[in-house]
Amino acid sequence: MAKWRKFKTKPAGAVRYEIDHAAFETGLHVFADGACEPNPGPGGWGVAVYRDGVEIASDHGGDADTTNNRMELTGLLKGIEAAKALRAPVTVWCDSQYAVKGANEWRHGWKKNGWQRGGANADPKNRILLNAELWQAIDAALAGVDQITILWCKGHAGIVGNERADELSNLGIATVIKSYVTQEEETGDYLTAQYRG
Amino acid sequence: MAKWRKFKTKPAGAVRYEIDHAAFETGLHVFADGACEPNPGPGGWGVAVYRDGVEIASDHGGDADTTNNRMELTGLLKGIEAAKALRAPVTVWCDSQYAVKGANEWRHGWKKNGWQRGGANADPKNRILLNAELWQAIDAALAGVDQITILWCKGHAGIVGNERADELSNLGIATVIKSYVTQEEETGDYLTAQYRG
RNA sequence: AGACACCACAUCCG
DNA sequence: CGGATGTGGTGTCT
Numbered sequence: 510m511a512k513w514r515k516f517k518t519k520p521a522g523a524v525r526y527e528i529d530h531a532a533f534e535t536g537l538h539v540f541a542d543g544a545c546e547p548n549p550g551p552g553g554w555g556v557a558v559y560r561d562g563v564e565i566a567s568d569h570g571g572d573a574d575t576t577n578n579r580m581e582l583t584g585l586l587k588g589i590e591a592a593k594a595l596r597a598p599v600t601v602w603c604d605s606q607y608a609v610k611g612a613n614e615w616r617h618g619w620k621k622n623g624w625q626r627g628g629a630n631a632d633p634k635n636r637i638l639l640n641a642e643l644w645q646a647i648d649a650a651l652a653g654v655d656q657i658t659i660l661w662c663k664g665h666a667g668i669v670g671n672e673r674a675d676e677l678s679n680l681g682i683a684t685v686i687k688s689y690v691t692q693e694e695e696t697g698d699y700l701t702a703q704y705r706g
Numbered sequence: 707m708a709k710w711r712k713f714k715t716k717p718a719g720a721v722r723y724e725i726d727h728a729a730f731e732t733g734l735h736v737f738a739d740g741a742c743e744p745n746p747g748p749g750g751w752g753v754a755v756y757r758d759g760v761e762i763a764s765d766h767g768g769d770a771d772t773t774n775n776r777m778e779l780t781g782l783l784k785g786i787e788a789a790k791a792l793r794a795p796v797t798v799w800c801d802s803q804y805a806v807k808g809a810n811e812w813r814h815g816w817k818k819n820g821w822q823r824g825g826a827n828a829d830p831k832n833r834i835l836l837n838a839e840l841w842q843a844i845d846a847a848l849a850g851v852d853q854i855t856i857l858w859c860k861g862h863a864g865i866v867g868n869e870r871a872d873e874l875s876n877l878g879i880a881t882v883i884k885s886y887v888t889q890e891e892e893t894g895d896y897l898t899a900q901y902r903g
Numbered sequence: 904a905g906a907c908a909c910c911a912c913a914u915c916c917g
Numbered sequence: 918c919g920g921a922t923g924t925g926g927t928g929t930c931t
Contacts, residue, residue: 548915548921577915578922606913607923615924626924639923664914745909745927774909775928803907804929812930823930836929861908 533670534562537599540662540670541588541608543580544678551689552577553681554584557673558591566591569677571685581605582643584678585612589650589657598656604664604671612647612659620648730867731759734796737859737867738785738805740777741875749774750878751781754870755788763788766874768882778802779840781875782809786847786854795853801861801868809844809856817845 538559545552553571557564568587572580585601585608592599603609618627624641638644651657662668664675735756742749750768754761765784769777782798782805789796800806815824821842822833835841848854859865861872 543915545915545922547917550916552915576922578924581914581922604914605923608914610913610924661913740909742909742928744911747910749909773928775930778908778928801908802929805908807907808930858907 530668533559533602533668536561537592537595537597538670539588539592539599539601540668540674541581541584541601541603542664542671542674542678543577543582543584543605544675544682545575545577545580546682548577549575551575551682551685552580553678553683553685554580554587555674555677555679555681556584556588556591557670557677558595559670564673567673567677569681569684571681571683573685573689578605578607579640579643580678580681581608582611582640582647584608584674585659586643586647586650589647589654589659592657593650593654596656599658601657601659602662602668602670603659604662606661609659609661611644612651616644616648616651619644727865730756730799730865733758734789734792734794735867736785736789736796736798737865737871738778738781738798738800739861739868739871739875740774740779740781740802741872741879742772742774742777743879745774746772748772748879748882749777750875750880750882751777751784752871752874752876752878753781753785753788754867754874755792756867761870764870764874766878766881768875768878768880770882770886775802775804776837776840777875777878778805779808779837779844781871782806782856783840783844783847786844786851786856789854790847790851793853796855798854798856799859799865799867800856801859803858806856806858808841809848813841813845813848816841 540557540559541554543552543554551571551573552575553569555569556567558566568591570583570587572583581603585603585605588601588603592601619625619638619641624638624645626636626638662671664671737754737756738751740749740751748768748770749772750766752766753764755763765788767780767784769780778800782800782802785798785800789798816822816835821835821838823835824833859868861868
């Protein structure tokens with residue numbers, strides 16, 4: 510029974526992704542998300558905290574020049590910090606497998622490797638770990654913590670907390686943009702001539 | 707939309723990869739490619755023949771259980787055979803350095819060595835040449851031939867013939883898969899129980 | 904140590 | 918349909 514059979518026959522299976530909404534209705538849950546428009550470009554992150562299904566806190570922010578994954582990591586980091594402040598068992602949800610697997614699995618290997626990618630992958634130029642400072646910050650935030658569980662949830666799947674975090678990350682972008690407009694209005698100096706009137 | 711997008715998306719660097727398309731617009735060119743999805747797994751090969759920039763022939767095929775490099779070699783072999791049939795100077799292009807260097811350089815050493823890998827390999831197990839039958843077939847196809855030049859071209863670089871050969875190799879995979887589906891419908895025996903009904 | 908190719912996953916965006 | 922941001926792997930040779 511070759512592996513690829515499972516791989517190839519998947520389309521026929523019509524696998525449906527079932528969302529266990531009930532799983533979010535009890536206890537403490539933090540949802541983190543990031544966005545970037547375009548990618549790369551101005552980006553934002555958002556965090557929403559839920560207790561027993563009701564939002565009890567939220568936060569957001571942004572960066573003028575960033576990437577989707579940097580914002581995703583920043584959101585997760587802020588989510589972890591928010592979760593730590595609760596001093597109770599919390600689940601932190603994020604729809605980026607890059608962020609979730611990185612925090613749960615890959616991080617340890619990178620750390621052991623001096624924060625480098627150890628894989629048998631391409632040239633040594635690609636050996637450098639991207640966004641290393643953010644990974645190190647996440648690693649530090651997670652040091653000695655055992656009441657936080659980071660889990661992956663599917664994006665755009667109707668999960669309320671995820672949609673809310675997405676909304677907040679868009680708010681983060683809007684905030685960044687607005688600060689540009691303000692700066693532009695004040696100084697008239699941000700945009701290059703070709704983009705003005 | 708927003709002006710800052712344009713402002714942001716184009717940093718100063720902007721290195722462009724230049725392809726000498728003109729090189730393919732004159733004379734006889736054969737493009738060979740292979741694919742494997744996943745690797746290892748079901749694979750396909752594709753060959754496209756061009757005269758003065760227009761496609762005059764194509765071929766494709768596949769294998770149920772193979773590797774990317776086996777398909778790459780099979781594609782090259784079929785390409786060489788197609789080139790021989792033209793009985794004129796032909797350039798055969800392939801994006802696999804494994805296939806191109808193997809056919810142009812390494813092949814002679816291996817042959818001299820009784821189709822074994824030479825070098826300082828103490829372990830006789832490491833002297834086993836993989837895909838030896840394919841290399842021997844290529845060697846036989848190239849015997850006494852002097853009107854065929856095998857060259858490497860970069861993959862996924864917008865080279866029309868290479869993209870076409872890639873498409874054909876995917877067709878090769880599809881054909882293989884389809885034959886499985888047919889077999890499944892006929893015998894009801896291909897899929898494991900968990901994927902049926 | 905190097906090179907090329909093949910693949911998988913998720914997200915972001917147009 | 919397209920691209921970018923990022924990770925993980927295998928196939929093969931020198």
